[in-house]
Amino acid sequence: NAGVTQTPKFRILKIGQSMTLQCTQDMNHNYMYWYRQDPGMGLKLIYYSVGAGITDKGEVPNGYNVSRSTTEDFPLRLELAAPSQTSVYFCASSMTGASYEQYFGPGTRLTVT
Amino acid sequence: AQSVAQPEDQVNVAEGNPLTVKCTYSVSGNPYLFWYVQYPNRGLQFLLKYITGDNLVKGSYGFEAEFNKSQTSFHLKKPSALVSDSALYFCAVRDEEGDNAGNMLTFGGGTRLMVKP
Numbered sequence: 001n002a003g004v005t006q007t008p009k010f011r012i013l014k015i016g017q018s019m020t021l022q023c024t025q026d027m028n029h030n031y032m033y034w035y036r037q038d039p040g041m042g043l044k045l046i047y048y049s050v051g052a053g054i055t056d057k058g059e060v061p062n063g064y065n066v067s068r069s070t071t072e073d074f075p076l077r078l079e080l081a082a083p084s085q086t087s088v089y090f091c092a093s094s095m096t097g098a099s100y101e102q103y104f105g106p107g108t109r110l111t112v113t
Numbered sequence: 114a115q116s117v118a119q120p121e122d123q124v125n126v127a128e129g130n131p132l133t134v135k136c137t138y139s140v141s142g143n144p145y146l147f148w149y150v151q152y153p154n155r156g157l158q159f160l161l162k163y164i165t166g167d168n169l170v171k172g173s174y175g176f177e178a179e180f181n182k183s184q185t186s187f188h189l190k191k192p193s194a195l196v197s198d199s200a201l202y203f204c205a206v207r208d209e210e211g212d213n214a215g216n217m218l219t220f221g222g223g224t225r226l227m228v229k230p
Contacts, residue, residue, distance in 0.1 A: 058217070098207055104157040
């Protein structure tokens with residue numbers, strides 16, 4: 001059981017480039033999330049999804065886009081990368097309901113120079 | 114709005130001694146509280162949660178946490194620390210009465226636990 005997988009593990013982008021961070025879960029979870037973690041900081045929610053075809057903004061959505069065409073996949077798109085988007089990105093998923101814990105992927109370390 | 118505070122950036126403890134990592138929260142309704150651990154270059158791993166019931170919650174790796182409603186706290190504890198417990202610990206909260214459709218959590222800033230031999 002792989003859980004939540006993310007690709008790539010590392011990426012360096014030049015300013016203005018675009019890329020997609022991939023996230024897949026095999027636990028049949030309806031809820032999925034994207035967070036960013038800046039050095040020495042906690043996690044900030046970028047976008048979330050409560051099911052296929054449904055997405056919504058979190059705390060820091062600017063500069064990002066998401067889609068959810070299947071239950072398993074929740075890619076995060078960065079358009080026109082900026083140095084402020086240098087961070088570690090985590091995808092997570094959970095069962096439906098407020099009391100359920102989230103399961104996290106291993107993260108993608110992104111540097112924009 | 115919901116919020117979480119972890120007042121200590123770092124906690125140092127000797128191996129074999131008890132450890133406490135502090136967490137206080139603020140929500141409008143009843144809280145759902147979680148502790149996660151992050152080892153270097155890894156994602157967060159769930160440790161334990163309080164939803165309802167007994168105020169003392171037991172979780173993975175010998176950790177436990179005590180929910181105190183009057184003090185709005187949910188401190189993480191372990192009777193005897195191990196060097197391998199050294200990691201970054203995050204407290205998180207969700208308001209049971211939140212109006213968001215998603216299971217959104219608010220995370221604290223994290224506390225680095227250093228256990229020395």
